[in-house]
Amino acid sequence: MSLFYLFHTFYRRISSVQKPQLVFAPLIAILALLSGCKTTRSDIVAIPSPADMRSEVSVNGRVSTLKHIDIQHTGKQIPLTYSDGKIANSRGYDWWVSKHFALKSDLPEDKVKLYLELLEMSYPHYVELFGMAPAAIDKKRIAVVYGSSRQRTKEAMLDDGFLRGVHKTAGGETMFYNRAGYNFPSHRQHHQRYIVIHETMHAFHMALNGHSTWAPNWITEGMADAIASHVYNPNKKQLTVMVFDRAPMNYLHLGLQQYYQNGQPSFEAINDDPSLKRGLNFFIVHFLLSDPERYQYFKRFIGKLMDANPHSENTLPTANALLKQTFPDWPQLEQQFAAFVRSATPSFYIVDGPWEQNGAAYWLRNTESKTLNRLDIHPNFSSTHVVMDFPAPDKTPLINSLDGHSVAVLIDFEPEQIKRGEIGFALIADLTIESLDARLGRVKPKEIDFNKDTLLQFTLQDGVKLTVSSNQALFPAKSIALLPQLRNDIKLYHQVALTLSKRDDTLIIKMKTQHHEQLARLPLIQIGVSDLSLQKISLLGRNNNHRITPYFAAHDYLITNEQTTNPWHFKDAPLLRRAFNTCVEYSAQLSDCMTPLREIFNKQKSRTVTETEHKTLNHLLQQWQSTLGDDALFTLSGINIQDYFSDGTHDLYVNNPSTHDVALTYGNHKKILASGEHRILLPKHTFQNLVIRWNGLTQHKSLLTPEKSFDGVKMEVTIHDNITITLTGPYSGASSGTLRVGFTPFHSFKNDEPLWQLPVTFAPYESKTFNLDKLRGLKDGLLEITGEFDVDGEPIKLIKTINL
Numbered sequence: 033m034s035l036f037y038l039f040h041t042f043y044r045r046i047s048s049v050q051k052p053q054l055v056f057a058p059l060i061a062i063l064a065l066l067s068g069c070k071t072t073r074s075d076i077v078a079i080p081s082p083a084d085m086r087s088e089v090s091v092n093g094r095v096s097t098l099k100h101i102d103i104q105h106t107g108k109q110i111p112l113t114y115s116d117g118k119i120a121n122s123r124g125y126d127w128w129v130s131k132h133f134a135l136k137s138d139l140p141e142d143k144v145k146l147y148l149e150l151l152e153m154s155y156p157h158y159v160e161l162f163g164m165a166p167a168a169i170d171k172k173r174i175a176v177v178y179g180s181s182r183q184r185t186k187e188a189m190l191d192d193g194f195l196r197g198v199h200k201t202a203g204g205e206t207m208f209y210n211r212a213g214y215n216f217p218s219h220r221q222h223h224q225r226y227i228v229i230h231e232t233m234h235a236f237h238m239a240l241n242g243h244s245t246w247a248p249n250w251i252t253e254g255m256a257d258a259i260a261s262h263v264y265n266p267n268k269k270q271l272t273v274m275v276f277d278r279a280p281m282n283y284l285h286l287g288l289q290q291y292y293q294n295g296q297p298s299f300e301a302i303n304d305d306p307s308l309k310r311g312l313n314f315f316i317v318h319f320l321l322s323d324p325e326r327y328q329y330f331k332r333f334i335g336k337l338m339d340a341n342p343h344s345e346n347t348l349p350t351a352n353a354l355l356k357q358t359f360p361d362w363p364q365l366e367q368q369f370a371a372f373v374r375s376a377t378p379s380f381y382i383v384d385g386p387w388e389q390n391g392a393a394y395w396l397r398n399t400e401s402k403t404l405n406r407l408d409i410h411p412n413f414s415s416t417h418v419v420m421d422f423p424a425p426d427k428t429p430l431i432n433s434l435d436g437h438s439v440a441v442l443i444d445f446e447p448e449q450i451k452r453g454e455i456g457f458a459l460i461a462d463l464t465i466e467s468l469d470a471r472l473g474r475v476k477p478k479e480i481d482f483n484k485d486t487l488l489q490f491t492l493q494d495g496v497k498l499t500v501s502s503n504q505a506l507f508p509a510k511s512i513a514l515l516p517q518l519r520n521d522i523k524l525y526h527q528v529a530l531t532l533s534k535r536d537d538t539l540i541i542k543m544k545t546q547h548h549e550q551l552a553r554l555p556l557i558q559i560g561v562s563d564l565s566l567q568k569i570s571l572l573g574r575n576n577n578h579r580i581t582p583y584f585a586a587h588d589y590l591i592t593n594e595q596t597t598n599p600w601h602f603k604d605a606p607l608l609r610r611a612f613n614t615c616v617e618y619s620a621q622l623s624d625c626m627t628p629l630r631e632i633f634n635k636q637k638s639r640t641v642t643e644t645e646h647k648t649l650n651h652l653l654q655q656w657q658s659t660l661g662d663d664a665l666f667t668l669s670g671i672n673i674q675d676y677f678s679d680g681t682h683d684l685y686v687n688n689p690s691t692h693d694v695a696l697t698y699g700n701h702k703k704i705l706a707s708g709e710h711r712i713l714l715p716k717h718t719f720q721n722l723v724i725r726w727n728g729l730t731q732h733k734s735l736l737t738p739e740k741s742f743d744g745v746k747m748e749v750t751i752h753d754n755i756t757i758t759l760t761g762p763y764s765g766a767s768s769g770t771l772r773v774g775f776t777p778f779h780s781f782k783n784d785e786p787l788w789q790l791p792v793t794f795a796p797y798e799s800k801t802f803n804l805d806k807l808r809g810l811k812d813g814l815l816e817i818t819g820e821f822d823v824d825g826e827p828i829k830l831i832k833t834i835n836l
Contacts, residue, residue, distance in 0.1 A: 254313030288473025453575030765824030
């Protein structure tokens with residue numbers, strides 16, 4: 033079956049791309065350059081190669097910041113992608129390319145640009161999670177389709193030979209047949225970004241070795257959901273991926289629900305369950321990413337499972353066996369997983385409202401005038417889990433330094449809505465037991481009356497006064513008018529900060545704008561409350577789209593200067609990975625080799641890594657090299673060598689993560705390759721004996737690649753005296769259907785009866801050939817060869833037509 037994101041959504045149509053008038057072209061170019069993005073539009077310019085395009089992304093742990101991106105509009109020219117030959121043009125759609133991605137869309141240009149920016153910011157994290165990049169990414173791009181509606185996306189899928197279109201419960205879908213992700217917008221802006229990151233992760237997964245069914249659900253969906261669980265700051269062009277604790281689309285809360293509703297399943301039970309449970313998959317991935325040593329074992333498992341490449345019916349048992357072979361103490365891992373899940377506490381809970389998030393700010397998508405929408409935030413900063421794990425809001429002169437006895441929100445007004453509705457926050461005085469249980473997934477939210485919680489509410493009413501009230505009517509609502517100076521500042525600058533501090537038995541409320549501030553005091557005795565925590569709040573809003581940003585003193589997500597995709601910001605992660613793999617692979621010869629590595633893992637967790645760890649790792653690898661010799665060249669160096677066919681050429685991909693050069697000899701050729709990724713065009717022979725020399729070590733590798741690479745399901749037809757039909761594929765799963773050959777004359781009518789029809793089945797990687805001696809006497813007509821197949825759950829139609 034296909035990979036798809038199960039979510040019920042509603043959809044709207046977005047207008048097609050309109051080309052700007054030529055008179056504005058210089059201005060558009062200048063604005064694009066100023067924004068760090070070069071966007072070029074032309075229907076006649078040649079498609080640039082990936083190597084000729086720039087994608088400059090600053091990566092700091094899980095945070096990507098876009099510095100520059102080239103985007104080229106190619107019109108109806110179809111770029112070379114991993115879907116080559118299996119993806120077509122569609123009515124109203126155009127193609128756009130960036131360095132790593134090709135996007136077919138009928139959306140406006142600003143949306144196309146946004147999605148390509150998001151994907152280029154996500155790309156380094158795709159590579160980090162899988163520990164590898166697609167070998168041919170220097171020549172091919174990953175294909176993405178984003179339609180303006182479900183129906184328009186279905187049209188594009190029909191154009192590509194699919195007979196069904198998007199699954200009826202999907203918010204997007206990536207197809208096994210052509211390795212392309214198909215997306216369409218829901219009404220939620222967060223989901224519009226989420227779905228393209230999610231589906232393209234599947235397409236990246238498939239680009240690695242042609243398909244994704246070698247991995248169980250918790251990898252295919254869990255990793256896609258984990259990386260697409262994001263926070264995006266459009267002002268900074270900054271994307272944080274793999275966010276564990278956030279508000280919209282809260283998979284942390286969903287995971288807890290599914291964990292308790294399914295009887296607290298073990299890691300093994302989740303792996304062996306073919307049904308899709310997104311929250312549980314999300315938990316497994318984050319559990320494996322939550323510890324540096326566990327993360328290294330996870331990367332080894334991914335590599336081993338991909339090398340095993342099981343067919344879909346064998347994927348779960350193969351993964352089960354490899355998990356227990358890879359992780360050294362499986363019972364202990366199961367105990368750690370159960371403890372990880374049970375100790376999780378979400379910081380966020382959306383009680384009411386269609387809340388959206390941009391950066392650290394929240395806003396309501398609709399303008400409903402009746403409901404006071406509520407988003408609860410009560411982080412446990414002493415938790416063993418990561419809490420609010422995305423960049424904290426920027427410092428502002430409107431909010432002074434905070435401590436545990438104060439909390440603040442910054443309100444950014446929509447100028448046209450200043451005199452409308454209410455916006456603010458509440459202190460959570462008390463949550464019912466049922467309300468707490470709902471947050472922890474132990475009861476269903478629909479069964480809970482959240483109005484029984486006790487809130488102390490502070491809201492700006494129509495932009496003119498601050499009202500203090502209790503949802504339980506503990507005291508009469510009290511209001512204070514904003515000073516004229518504050519209201520004038522709000523009119524000019526559209527901002528106000530509300531800071532709440534507790535001093536003895538009094539709440540001090542400060543309202544501050546660009547040039548003025550106003551203080552109000554509220555004795556607790558007046559509101560019948562003796563004690564309050566200022567770290568448990570609810571964001572409140574009604575009848576506006578103002579943005580509200582909460583400020584907590586303890587929200588201090590770490591941003592360093594290290595340019596690395598390692599989640600712990602450890603710049604020597606590739607070196608540590610080589611040392612770890614060598615220690616595990618050769619543990620019998622390297623006594624107690626894990627002890628010094630565990631010291632480094634612990635320093636990663638405590639953020640106490642220094643230059644000493646770099647020297648330690650280099651010393652260990654030198655010491656181990658003298659012990660292990662030539663046999664350990666690949667493990668010690670981390671060098672990855674793959675040969676592949678791409679666009680009619682035989683190429684060699686070499687990734688050298690070490691600081692030493694690697695020398696390659698094949699036939700009369702010799703290449704010296706420094707650190708980094710390299711692609712080499714090989715001579716046109718199917719066999720090469722490769723000699724690898726690195727840092728005094730030597731190894732041999734035989735390269736045996738078929739002249740034509742396998743590309744899953746394909747139908748090829750040749751005509752001589754007879755008809756030869758060749759079917760290949762798929763990568764995985766059972767496939768069957770019907771093959772038909774028909775002939776229709778040009779100059780007379782003929783009954784629509786096939787010349788030949790046959791039910792066919794074909795197995796993974798199988799090639800079947802059918803010969804038909806049916807051409808005698810056939811001329812002046814159209815020969816049609818049609819195959820309708822169910823390819824591992826995907827209904828597709830392949831057609832070849834030949835004029836006789």
